Amino acid sequence: MKKKNLFxxxxxxxxxxxxxxxxxxYLWTPYSPMAMDATxxxxxxxxxxxxxxxxxxxxxxxxxxxxxxxxxFVAFGTVLIGTLVGTLVGALTGYFGxxxxxxxxxxxxxxxxxxxxLLALVLISVLGPGRYHLMLALGIVFIPSYARxxxxxxxxxxxxxxxxxxxxxxxxxxxxxxVHILPNIWQVLLSAITIGFNNAVLSEAAMSxxxxxxxxxxASLGYMLSDSQxxxxxxxxxxxxxxxxxxxxxxxxxxxxxxxxxxxL
Amino acid sequence: MKKSMRIVSLLLCTVMLLTLLGGCGKKKxxxxxxxxxxxxxxxQDLDESLDPHTLxxxxxxxxxxxxxxxxxxxxxxxxxxxxxASSYTLSPDGLTYTFTLRDGIxxxxxxxxxxxxxxxxxxxxxxxxxxxxLDQIVGLSHxxxxxxxxxxxxxxxxLSCLTLAVIPQDYADQATAPVGTGPFRFVSRAAQxxxxxxxxxxxxxxxxxxxxxxxxxxxxxxxxVMALKSGAVDLYAHLPSNYANxxxxxxxxxxxxxxxxxxxxxxxxxxxxxxxxxxxxxxxALDREQIFSMTSxxxxxxxxxxxxxxxxxxxRDDLTNYYTHDPAKxxxxxxxxxYPDGFDLxxxxxxxxxxxVETAQVVAEQFRAIGVxxxxxxxxxxxxxxxxxxNRNYExxxxxxDASTMTARAMLERFTSxxxxxxVNYSNAEYDAAFEEALAAxxxxxxTRAYLDMERILTETAANVYIQDLADLVALRDGLSGYxxxxxxxxxxxxxxxxx
Numbered sequence: 001m002k003k004k005n006l007f008x009x010x011x012x013x014x015x016x017x018x019x020x021x022x023x024x025x026y027l028w029t030p031y032s033p034m035a036m037d038a039t040x041x042x043x044x045x046x047x048x049x050x051x052x053x054x055x056x057x058x059x060x061x062x063x064x065x066x067x068x069x070x071x072x073f074v075a076f077g078t079v080l081i082g083t084l085v086g087t088l089v090g091a092l093t094g095y096f097g098x099x100x101x102x103x104x105x106x107x108x109x110x111x112x113x114x115x116x117x118l119l120a121l122v123l124i125s126v127l128g129p130g131r132y133h134l135m136l137a138l139g140i141v142f143i144p145s146y147a148r149x150x151x152x153x154x155x156x157x158x159x160x161x162x163x164x165x166x167x168x169x170x171x172x173x174x175x176x177x178x179v180h181i182l183p184n185i186w187q188v189l190l191s192a193i194t195i196g197f198n199n200a201v202l203s204e205a206a207m208s209x210x211x212x213x214x215x216x217x218x219a220s221l222g223y224m225l226s227d228s229q230x231x232x233x234x235x236x237x238x239x240x241x242x243x244x245x246x247x248x249x250x251x252x253x254x255x256x257x258x259x260x261x262x263x264x265l
Numbered sequence: 266m267k268k269s270m271r272i273v274s275l276l277l278c279t280v281m282l283l284t285l286l287g288g289c290g291k292k293k294x295x296x297x298x299x300x301x302x303x304x305x306x307x308x309q310d311l312d313e314s315l316d317p318h319t320l321x322x323x324x325x326x327x328x329x330x331x332x333x334x335x336x337x338x339x340x341x342x343x344x345x346x347x348x349x350a351s352s353y354t355l356s357p358d359g360l361t362y363t364f365t366l367r368d369g370i371x372x373x374x375x376x377x378x379x380x381x382x383x384x385x386x387x388x389x390x391x392x393x394x395x396x397x398x399l400d401q402i403v404g405l406s407h408x409x410x411x412x413x414x415x416x417x418x419x420x421x422x423x424l425s426c427l428t429l430a431v432i433p434q435d436y437a438d439q440a441t442a443p444v445g446t447g448p449f450r451f452v453s454r455a456a457q458x459x460x461x462x463x464x465x466x467x468x469x470x471x472x473x474x475x476x477x478x479x480x481x482x483x484x485x486x487x488x489x490v491m492a493l494k495s496g497a498v499d500l501y502a503h504l505p506s507n508y509a510n511x512x513x514x515x516x517x518x519x520x521x522x523x524x525x526x527x528x529x530x531x532x533x534x535x536x537x538x539x540x541x542x543x544x545x546x547x548x549x550a551l552d553r554e555q556i557f558s559m560t561s562x563x564x565x566x567x568x569x570x571x572x573x574x575x576x577x578x579x580x581r582d583d584l585t586n587y588y589t590h591d592p593a594k595x596x597x598x599x600x601x602x603x604y605p606d607g608f609d610l611x612x613x614x615x616x617x618x619x620x621x622v623e624t625a626q627v628v629a630e631q632f633r634a635i636g637v638x639x640x641x642x643x644x645x646x647x648x649x650x651x652x653x654x655x656n657r658n659y660e661x662x663x664x665x666x667d668a669s670t671m672t673a674r675a676m677l678e679r680f681t682s683x684x685x686x687x688x689v690n691y692s693n694a695e696y697d698a699a700f701e702e703a704l705a706a707x708x709x710x711x712x713t714r715a716y717l718d719m720e721r722i723l724t725e726t727a728a729n730v731y732i733q734d735l736a737d738l739v740a741l742r743d744g745l746s747g748y749x750x751x752x753x754x755x756x757x758x759x760x761x762x763x764x765x
Binding site: 034035036038041055056057129211215216217226229230231233234 | 486487490507508510511555558559616622623625626627629630633639640641642643
């Protein structure tokens with residue numbers, strides 16, 4: 001590597017830190033994120049409660065750890081669904097063109113014609129609340145953008161010589177699609193994934209901020225943010241800690257994406 | 266970094282949106298003072314139909330309290346005063362009521378109220394079984410200005426039934442454009458947005474002091490507090506205490522009780538809640554003091570049965586502490602019932618009622634302490650009404666149940682096994698028998714005793730996990746006065762006025 005890629009380094013460091021925190025949150029938290037404590041309602045940050053406590057006396061630090069895990073989990077699942085289905089649709093339409101392209105991409109257009117947030121809202125109200133439903137709803141909303149990116153890459157690759165040679169050698173279609181072409185567009189897909197991940201984190205936070213798709217019991221960053229709003233004047237650290245966690249989560253992955261793009265140039 | 270801006274913009278946008286919602290195109294508070302009108306915040310839309318006889322939600326009743334009146338109507342002291350009737354007499358044997366129609370009283374649409382309208386209203390409620398207690402009427406006869414009602418037997422509760430709304434006989438649009446005789450008349454309604462009432466100039470009595478009241482719907486309490494602060498809303502009646510603490514300037518916070526029974530209502534027909542021991546275990550798991558201190562700064566009146574303290578005669582304080590907080594005993598009961606490891610329980614709550622959602626969160630944690638694995642399922646009000654209340658498709662819910670009339674029957678009849686509004690599917694032969702006894706009683710003491718007995722049965726069989734009569738905090742803008750609390754779930758706007 002010619003020059004140190006600062007974006008990538010900082011991004012990787014931040015993301016690693018967040019993942020570490022999330023892993024710690026899964027295995028151990030200072031207090032149970034659900035445990036209420038009537039003797040410690042709405043406390044300021046202290047050594048006992050690093051980020052203070054909420055109105056029910058629950059430890060905010062524990063809830064932030066757990067909440068970041070929940071948000072990460074939903075964002076990960078969302079991107080996974082979006083990428084898998086999006087890549088499949090994009091690969092088929094881009095490679096074959098013709099009526100397959102027309103039908104699938106018009107469906108794609110129809111899906112992206114809805115404001116994405118509204119579509120997710122409708123899906124949640126049909127599917128019912130719950131973390132997995134939220135994941136599915138957001139995943140479906142994310143499909144069109146991936147499909148579009150992948151399609152243009154596959155359409156470009158279709159006429160290139162290495163694909164032509166593979167066709168002449170009699171390679172099967174799935175082999176050409178996923179063994180020959182896919183590795184060549186991996187870079188583009190990867191930066192799309194990092195951007196998508198950030199959007200997914202924000203969407204999850206926004207949905208749970210609006211109390212959609214989560215139970216008030218669950219520690220979820222968005223829900224906590226909306227909860228903390230009531231105490232913005234009296235307990236600003238509640239909103240700040242929760243907000244900071246979202247910012248760091250996004251910043252890390254965002255920087256990785258930025259770094260990847262710079263490396264390509 | 267660009268991305269980190271996004272969350273900041275998300276926050277900013279939300280704040281701007283809320284401010285916008287609070288202030289868009291609405292008159293400022295001074296303008297409202299000049300035109301003698303106020304804006305009242307409410308937390309839910311009303312029932313689809315505004316027909317006063319078929320209303321199911323307490324929120325609808327408290328609003329239409331201003332639009333409709335019966336022959337008599339309740340006062341803040343819990344007494345009954347004449348409204349559509351100008352006077353009434355009761356025969357010495359307690360069997361015959363004679364009402365005189367108020368002279369010159371008219372409906373909001375300008376038509377005079379006739380005895381035919383009164384009889385139509387009573388018969389409609391009786392024949393369609395809309396108001397409990399009217400089945401005691403054995404004779405109903407009227408002249409142009411008097412109405413005679415004969416009862417099968419003396420009944421002290423009966424007069425309360427006649428608070429039922431008097432509505433015009435030949436008027437088809439009651440559901441969309443209600444017409445009554447109250448101090449305010451209905452002007453318009455925009456679904457999910459607002460309901461507008463206007464002073465009824467030809468009201469028989471003193472009449473409303475305000476010219477116009479607009480009820481605006483805020484399903485989100487944060488948006489509501491923002492609207493109160495920004496001057497878009499002048500009055501809000503059921504404020505959670507942590508929100509009340511934010512309204513330190515420019516508002517008076519009045520404190521009363523909501524007059525409802527907040528409980529974890531249990532679907533007595535589903536496993537394992539059909540087991541008395543399981544329900545009792547849940548009662549022992551409950552710690553009311555903790556709920557008060559966590560959700561309402563210690564406010565709230567503890568309850569042990571389906572009756573709240575404003576019903577002085579029928580309230581049994583000895584049932585309040587029938588179950589004390591005792592997790593060990595709760596676990597023992599669960600084990601005895603065959604659930605030593607607890608069970609899964611979903612508590613469905615209407616998400617627009619902050620008090621119920623917060624209570625549910627604390628209750629969930631208390632139930633978890635005895636091994637019951639609680640999931641909270643927040644749903645919209647309309648979903649709650651259809652799934653939980655109407656279709657009874659739920660396990661447990663936290664809600665407040667109020668009385669439609671100031672009678673013990675209004676609180677207790679719903680738990681008889683055949684009651685149409687028995688949404689907890691409670692079924693107890695002893696309870697039904699006690700209710701029959703109360704109905705058959707000709708003597709007020711006997712009847713009261715039967716009702717008190719019914720409360721005892723509800724408590725002993727742990728029909729529901731009774732929590733409290735919620736403290737009612739009312740935020741009223743400085744410069745307004747006259748808000749009065751009723752022993753019913755009612756919000757009387759007719760006495761509210763600008764001072765000075």
